[in-house]
Amino acid sequence: MKLGMLRTLYAAFLRTRRATHHFRRLALFESLHDQKSARVVPEALSRELHRAARDDIPAVLVHLRAHEDGLTSLDVEERLDRLGPNEVEHEKPLPAWLHFWHAYSNPFNLLLTVLAVISWLTDDVQATTVIGTMVLLSTVIRFVQERRSNRAADALKAMVSTTATVVRRDLVRLRAAEDARHFNMQVHSRPPAQIEVPLRELVPGEIVVLSAGDMIPADCRILAAKDLFVSQAAMTGESLPVEKFAELRAPTANALELGNIVFMGTNVVSGAASAVVLETGNRTYFGTLASRATSADRSGTAFQAGVNQVSWLLIRFALVMVPIVLLVNGFTKGDWMEAFLFALSVAVGLTPEMLPMIVTSTLAKGAVLMSRRQVxxxxxxxxxxxxxxxxxxxxxxxxxxxDKIVLERHTDVLGQVSQEVLKHAYLNSYFQTGLKNLLDRAVLEHAELQKELKLVLDYRKVDEIPFDFERRRMSVVVSERGDHNELICKGAVEEVLAACTWVQIDGMVRPLDGALLARVRQVTHDLNQEGLRVVAVAMKETPASMTTYSVADERDLTLVGYIAFLDPPxxxxxxxxxxxxxxxxxxxxxxxxxxxxxxxxxxxxxxxxxxxxxxxxxxxxxxxxxxxxxxxxxxxxxxxxxxxxxxxxxxxxxxxxxxxxxxxxxxxxxxxxxxxxxxxxxxxxxxxxxxxxxxxEKSLMVLEAGVIEGRRTFCNMLKYIRMTASSNFGNVFSVLVASAFLPFLPMLPLQLLVQNLLYDISQIAIPFDKVDEELVNRPLTWNPGDIGRFMLFFGPLSSLFDLATFALMWFVFHASTPAQQSLFQSGWFVVGLVTQTLIVHMIRTPKLPFIQSRAAWPLTLMTGLIIAIGIYLPMGPLAANFKLVPLPLAYFPWLVAIVLGYALLTTAMKRFYLRRFGWM
Structure with a gap:
């Protein structure tokens, strides 16, 4: 019933934290394109996509009740209310009732429930009530912690904005009126109708503007495109980008191959386009197929793999120890039912039941703390x-x-200041519609140009050859008063030189021979040596009748000069x-x-x-x-x-x-x-x-703070795993030894479960604990083998003092007969709980606890409270419900001596372990 517990619980917790969000799109596509069904669009959607691809643009707009200037804000609000947000819910968050069931349905609670039912059938109402209370407490703690973790994770994800560029018709009219009133004021660098909106607010009929680096926000029909290449690898598995066009050039039965349709979640590699949204959210190709995918996760992280390895380590240990405990107690005590329940309790003791909750809570708290550091x-x-x-x-x-680049110089080929080069660079940056980078912004914001902004009124854009990372240059073609066309190219020096055969010096055009090429490279080298980033500017005149251009036209250019940028450290x-x-x-x-x-x-x-x-x-x-x-x-x-x-x-x-x-x-x-x-x-x-x-905030200082917080989070998770594994191992080893020699059980199943539950509750505060600075100074890697060594090294230490407690109760307090077993069990219950809880402080740090390193106050308060409860239970009115009896006052000096001895020996062995193996 219990062997796959850690793997099952941890996977369940990860599933409960997955929320509906655009961040999962790529991962889900990766899982989809491995399935045969990924290439087959559902029939109804396929018909719609083929119809949109075949129809001309006016017909598509009419069908969508759209307009070439975009929707109005009122149109968007109405469609958003009717159709819902542009979100794909491939894995919904669990409803509260189902989440509560998951919080309950773990083997630990199921075993307690079995014990409660047995108690009820035997008319033990008090035991039934107590066990039921324990189950409810365990479930509620886990449920509340996880719900808080989920809300924190969702809130953090919502802080990251993902937007799309759209055209809104009412903004066209509004801004056109503003331009008419303020004609002589600053000219905006981007078309006035374009605005950025969150992806979830897109609706069918929207006109979206796409450029290099954009995610396709929905299933769309291309309206206009220039050298548009889209990566559909996540969807189809094809590694090469696919070129898309405004018209359907080659009809095909496969909707994924339609040349004028782009799909949600794919991305623009190069070029520019405008498109109309056909479908959003669950009605897209992605949304339709999302329900077929069973998992959207990437391959497991090293931490997930490590948790699984630790779980199997404990499982293998349980497979060996639990049957031995069952057989020893069955044969020596003769009560096989009690021996069976006791063996199950031992198995529970070997399993860190709170691991999923501790992991989730620690990660969520770490993520919230990191968010305060802008991560x-x-x-x-x-x-x-x-x-x-x-x-x-x-x-x-x-x-x-x-990240604030300024245009520092604009020079001719020989390095002399040139206003003509600045003019050509400005026209190129102003008229391009692709991905405007920091260099373009620096050109457009250059102070010297403010008085010359009217120069663009003399030019009209003819065409554009967008940037890509192979050519590392881009060109725009403009017409000056309809007289002639000018192709203006700018880009990386070597790539622009590769397209040049001429050079302009003092207004004269000369062939670019070897001597001039060497001089050009020397000038750019000198600028680079000053820390300036150099972009070459070239141009050529073309016939006014020529209206369509491609990469092939970037040849026989004339180099006119350079623009140089400074980005200070x-x-x-x-x-x-x-x-x-x-x-x-x-x-x-x-x-x-x-x-x-x-x-x-x-x-x-x-x-x-x-x-x-x-x-x-x-x-x-x-x-x-x-x-x-x-x-x-x-x-x-x-x-x-x-x-x-x-x-x-x-x-x-x-x-x-x-x-x-x-x-x-x-x-x-x-x-x-x-x-x-x-x-x-x-x-x-x-x-x-x-x-x-x-x-x-784009800063290495922010990143460094995030790294440290991440290490603190990881340290706190490791604390629970190491402490629980070692203490549980020691307890089971003690149980095995005691079972072989005692005429009664060393602890009743109920007592063992209560002790285990109280210990787990004391660990709830671990996510709030402090971490020694020395532990976060180096990268922390997950080493499951270290967990096993730690468990075998420190686990038997507690067994030594358990055996001392057995001898104390047997020889000093004469709890050596079945009639006195409750006294024996009460004495070990208190010692076991106190040492288990104090070990948190002993093993949480390689330093001296309480002196060189103190736990955070929530952990100190929680462990103190649990120790007090553990000592009070045998002495208080609930003792009979747990089959415990009051301990004599003479017991407590021995308790102090045992706990102190355990602390001293653990500290000494910790020093030895630290020298031999290191701490992390």
Missing amino acids: IVKRLDAIQNFGAMDVLCTDKTGTLTR KESTAPALRALAAHGVDVKVLTGDNELVTAKVCREVGLELDGVLLGPDVETMDAAALAQAVEAHNVFARLSPLHKERIVQALRANGHVVGFMGDGINDAAALRAADIGISVDSAVDIAKEAADIILL
């Missing part, structure tokens, strides 16, 4: 990896630096790096930026360079060479998304617990490859979806 935990069980992290891979921009970075190093976390910088700029920033923040490895070098390395390189270097520059993922995987393969901190679409693969993915609330959607931890 939001999306998956509570990720806290263990957070505390175990020994390598942190992070980007440079916004982490080491202030944060003042907090240097102390944060020192703090992380002091706590055993090695920081490695992974960036797509130039190696010269990266090296200068690293030196300014005090990060000692152990070598810089470039992306092209990573490209040529095999797995063995990369495994060595990632250990020898701590700065990696000019990386592609694939390079970042390979580096993270190589570090993990070397045995490190790796955290990756990123906020861009190029970081998503590495975030999921890491043991612990860390992103920020301002990150692109796909990065937030892939992360386990969200920082509300």
Whole structure:
């Protein structure tokens, strides 16, 4: 009845904490695309998707009662009330009554219930009442703790915003009127009709705007697209992005292959588009299939695996000990029913019944404390990896630096200040509709441009070639008064140079020969040496009749100059790096930026360079060479998304617990490859979806505080597991020895269960306990083997004093006959409970308890209260209900001596264990 208890309970607790939320989408897709049904869209939905794909755009809008300028706010409110929020409920939180049943239905409570029924059948009303009270108390404590944990987890998740960009028709009219009144004021950098709304507020008929890095917020029909590539790997298993278009180019029977339909939960890799929402929430492809998936979790964490290993350790021990206890007591006492109930009680004593509640409560409390430090935990069980992290891979921009990039220079090819270069850069940033990054914002906010904002009135956008991480450049095509078209390209220096055959110097266009190329590289090198990030700007004129452009048109460009940006280091970075190093976390910088700029920033923040490895070098390395390189270097520059993922995987393969901190679409693969993915609330959607931890402030100092809190949380969980395993082992060993020599049971089943319950209640305060600073200075890894060694080392210590108690009760107080067994049992009940409870203070720290390290007041108060109850029970009016008897006053000096001896021996053995094996 009991052998799978820990595994079952822990899995049940994890299930109760899963809430309806967008964070689970990617994980659920991963479980879906392994099923054959994942590629088959339900028939009704398939018909709707095919109809929307075949119809022209006006027909689609009419069918949805939508408008090309978007819905009004009133339309949205009405549809939201009628159709509900855009949420997929793949695993609903348990209703209160069912949660209460789960809190009750564990083998511990079931066994107590069996004992209560037996007591009732034998007309023992008092025992029935007492046992029933115990069951109710145990169930209510667990139920209340879990409900609080669930609410805390949901509240934390709600703090992380995930939004979509939509067009609202009433805002078009409103802002158009404002523009008419304030024509000469600042021009906004994004279209006035676009606003950000929470994903859950989307409704069918919404017009959404998509760009690189966006999650597709619902099932949508593309209205307009430019070089739009969407990753559907989580849905179909296909690794390559799929290009999407506004029109249906190739009819297909499989709805997933429709070229003008995009699906909830997939993400935009590159390009830009506008689309109309067809279905939301449970009516989407994802929502329809979600109910077919039985689990949306990633593979179990090291902590989950470790808990299972500990449970099997105790199970194997129980398989050996419980039958022996049954046989010994059955043959020596002759009462097989009592021996059976006693053996079941021993089995309960071997199982830490409060483990699921302690784990859940500790994780929830840790997550709440971390949230106060601006760290939001999306998956509570990720806290263990957070505390175990020994390598942190992070980007440079916004982490080491202030994330406030300013346009420092705008120069021609030879490095002289050039207003023409600034104009071209501004037009490019202003008219692009893709992912506007910090560089674009810096250009648009440049102070020198405020008086020249009217220059955009002379230009009209013709087309756009969006950015992607392979080309590392993007272009816009504008028409100046309809005279001619200009293709303006900006991007990484080498990538732009690869598309240039001409160069403009002093207004004259010359061929880009070897000598000029060397001079160009020298100028950009000098700018990089100053810590400036350089972006090249190029252009070419094209015929006014040409209206459609592609990547193939980015050739034969003329290099006109550079714009250079400065992103100063944060003042907090240097102390944060020192703090992380002091706590055993090695920081490695992974960036797509130039190696010269990266090296200068690293030196300014005090990060000692152990070598810089470039992306092209990573490209040529095999797995063995990369495994060595990632250990020898701590700065990696000019990386592609694939390079970042390979580096993270190589570090993990070397045995490190790796955290990756990123906020861009190029970081998503590495975030999921890491043991612990860390992103920020301002990150692109796909990065937030892939992360386990969200920082509300992009700072290594915040991260360092979160790491420490994660380690404290993990320490408190380990306290309960280690203490319970060792004390339970000692008790069972004592029971086995006593059963072989005593003419009666050393403790009645009811007494053993009461003692076990009181001990477990005393542990409820462990999540609130303090942790020694020395224990969180290094990464904490889960080692189930250490639990077994700890149990075998400290468990028998309590048995020595149990045997001393047996001798005391037998020889000193003459409790040596069945008639005196209640006195014997009462004496051991008190000693066992007091030593079990005090061991919390002895083993919670490697230091001297109460002197060098004191427990938090809730734990001290709870353990003191339980000790008082344990001593009072045999002396009070309830003693008869538990078959206990009052103890003579002469017993208590012996009790003090036994407890003191136990504390001294445990402290001495703790010192030996610490020197031999270490503490954690």
